Amino acid sequence: MKRNGLYRLNTADIVIAAIVITVSITPLLYSFTRQKSAAANIANIYQDNKLVKQVALGQDSVYKFKNMEVEVNRHRIRIAKSDCARQVCVNTGWISSPAQTIVCVPNKVLVEIPGGGAGQYDAVSY
Amino acid sequence: MPDEDKKLKKIALLVSCATILQVAESFFPQVVPGVKLGLANMIVLIALVDMGFRSAIEIAVMRTVISSLILGTFLSPSFILSFSSAITSTLAMGLVYKLLSGGGKPLFSLIGISIIGAMAHNLTQISIVYLLLIKNTGVFMLLPWLGISSVITGWVTGVVASQVCSRLERNRTKGGFKVPAAYSKKGPFVAPKFNIGRYISKDSHLHSLSPEIKILAIIVLAIIVVISEGFYEYFIVLAMLILVIAMTKIPVMRFFDGVKRLYLFIAFSFAIPMFFSYGGVIVMNFGILRITQDGLYHGSLFAFRLILLMIGAAVLIRTTSPQELASGIKSLLRPFKFTGISGDRVSRIVTSSLLAIPVLWENAHAFIKNYKIGKKKVKGLILALSSLIVMLYMKSEDDTLDLI
Numbered sequence: 105m106k107r108n109g110l111y112r113l114n115t116a117d118i119v120i121a122a123i124v125i126t127v128s129i130t131p132l133l134y135s136f137t138r139q140k141s142a143a144a145n146i147a148n149i150y151q152d153n154k155l156v157k158q159v160a161l162g163q164d165s166v167y168k169f170k171n172m173e174v175e176v177n178r179h180r181i182r183i184a185k186s187d188c189a190r191q192v193c194v195n196t197g198w199i200s201s202p203a204q205t206i207v208c209v210p211n212k213v214l215v216e217i218p219g220g221g222a223g224q225y226d227a228v229s230y
Numbered sequence: 231m232p233d234e235d236k237k238l239k240k241i242a243l244l245v246s247c248a249t250i251l252q253v254a255e256s257f258f259p260q261v262v263p264g265v266k267l268g269l270a271n272m273i274v275l276i277a278l279v280d281m282g283f284r285s286a287i288e289i290a291v292m293r294t295v296i297s298s299l300i301l302g303t304f305l306s307p308s309f310i311l312s313f314s315s316a317i318t319s320t321l322a323m324g325l326v327y328k329l330l331s332g333g334g335k336p337l338f339s340l341i342g343i344s345i346i347g348a349m350a351h352n353l354t355q356i357s358i359v360y361l362l363l364i365k366n367t368g369v370f371m372l373l374p375w376l377g378i379s380s381v382i383t384g385w386v387t388g389v390v391a392s393q394v395c396s397r398l399e400r401n402r403t404k405g406g407f408k409v410p411a412a413y414s415k416k417g418p419f420v421a422p423k424f425n426i427g428r429y430i431s432k433d434s435h436l437h438s439l440s441p442e443i444k445i446l447a448i449i450v451l452a453i454i455v456v457i458s459e460g461f462y463e464y465f466i467v468l469a470m471l472i473l474v475i476a477m478t479k480i481p482v483m484r485f486f487d488g489v490k491r492l493y494l495f496i497a498f499s500f501a502i503p504m505f506f507s508y509g510g511v512i513v514m515n516f517g518i519l520r521i522t523q524d525g526l527y528h529g530s531l532f533a534f535r536l537i538l539l540m541i542g543a544a545v546l547i548r549t550t551s552p553q554e555l556a557s558g559i560k561s562l563l564r565p566f567k568f569t570g571i572s573g574d575r576v577s578r579i580v581t582s583s584l585l586a587i588p589v590l591w592e593n594a595h596a597f598i599k600n601y602k603i604g605k606k607k608v609k610g611l612i613l614a615l616s617s618l619i620v621m622l623y624m625k626s627e628d629d630t631l632d633l634i
Binding site: 109111113114116117120124125127128131132158 | 279335336337338339340341342345346349373374375376377378380381385388392393395396522
């Protein structure tokens with residue numbers, strides 16, 4: 105057995121160790137700094153200011169409340185049916201980006217996609 | 231003794247060494263599930279340098295089989311995990327060692343090779359956990375921690391393995407390290423008894439059933455459990471298992487001996503989907519952590535799956551002695567002869583390793599008791615570990631040790 109250099113730490117070892125450590129730490133740092141927008145693929149449904157349901161936007165589905173119906177389709181969410189008088193919530197239509205909301209005042213229901221303070225636009229001028 | 235027999239004996243004894251180190255390691259509590267030093271892997275790495283790739287992979291695979299026979303986890307979830315990751319980590323180390331050492335000078339030293347091996351080991355474990363046991367992407371949250379820990383454990387393993395290899399080389403040329411006389415025979419020490427297997431002898435139909443049928447039945451059961459994803463099927467399997475347990479005449483509590491290490495794993499399989507599922511009605515809310523109905527459902531489903539797999543394996547181990555299991559494995563491997571896997575060879579390795587383990591265990595125990603660690607603690611520990619492995623390795627080449 106003559107294995108020159110096999111038993112001594114060399115640069116390649118340190119490089120591979122450094123690569124593995126860096127690759128491992130990056131997602132951790134990423135999730136700490138961008139925790140807000142990390143949750144963009146869910147929607148929260150509040151009733152009377154209380155969180156009652158958390159809906160995954162990745163899965164098409166229909167959730168029925170006592171007097172309304174919330175529909176998820178292709179990463180969008182809307183209130184499909186409601187028994188309120190003016191149907192403002194139904195007419196709001198689909199929402200899909202962070203910070204967008206649908207509100208139904210008579211039923212005290214709020215549908216919100218959490219995260220990302222400013223949403224889709226960096227700045228708006230009139 | 232012909233050369234081939236000599237080699238087989240050496241492999242069997244190295245398998246025993248690796249098994250002893252793995253079993254010794256399993257006595258220490260696991261801080262994070264899946265994070266272990268990988269002492270057994272060290273033997274594989276040393277064998278890779280000393281004996282070549284074929285022998286290394288043989289040792290890697292056989293030691294998972296034998297330690298599962300001893301710890302009573304054969305065909306259980308933890309066996310599936312250690313079996314598959316032993317193969318991939320040895321493959322990775324072998325490839326790096328063979329391919330990247332062209333021109334005489336290797337690219338990586340043993341430290342780099344063993345980091346790569348540890349990484350392959352961890353990646354395999356987490357993929358198998360995801361594919362077979364906990365189908366929730368939450369398990370990948372562990373990846374960063376596993377990455378960091380594989381650098382640390384790989385580094386330590388590499389340092390000790392380099393030390394062992396260079397000491398072995400020196401011994402062969404100069405003959406410096408002699409196996410002390412006190413260790414080569416039964417010394418005055420009485421090492422704690424090494425229980426092999428968790429077999430409980432009883433007179434039942436299940437005990438007299440042929441081991442081949444039992445092994446196949448457990449494999450089929452495991453496949454059914456992994457494929458089906460509903461409580462309905464699981465309750466049927468559970469009812470069947472309860473019936474089988476009643477047939478064995480073994481007290482029910484004996485089936486739960488030695489599975490304490492798996493409790494953490496079960497808790498983990500319950501907790502991961504519980505905290506990382508979205509959707510469904512919220513049951514409880516703790517700040518960022520929310521428990522939803524979906525999460526609870528999947529968590530209990532995955533925990534149930536693990537428990538079923540565990541009970542199934544426990545029934546096999548409790549009703550079949552290690553020798554019977556070895557002969558069962560031997561005849562079940564017969565159809566695979568064309569791939570070069572010989573059931574005969576496997577069963578010879580199993581039999582001689584099972585014989586060698588108590589002897590080596592006593593030696594290791596006496597060695598640890600007599601060893602004095604110097605002033606420098608960390609260096610002393612590494613030196614102690616490498617001395618222990620050198621001692622065990624030398625044993626495997628000791629012609630006077632007559633076991634086969």
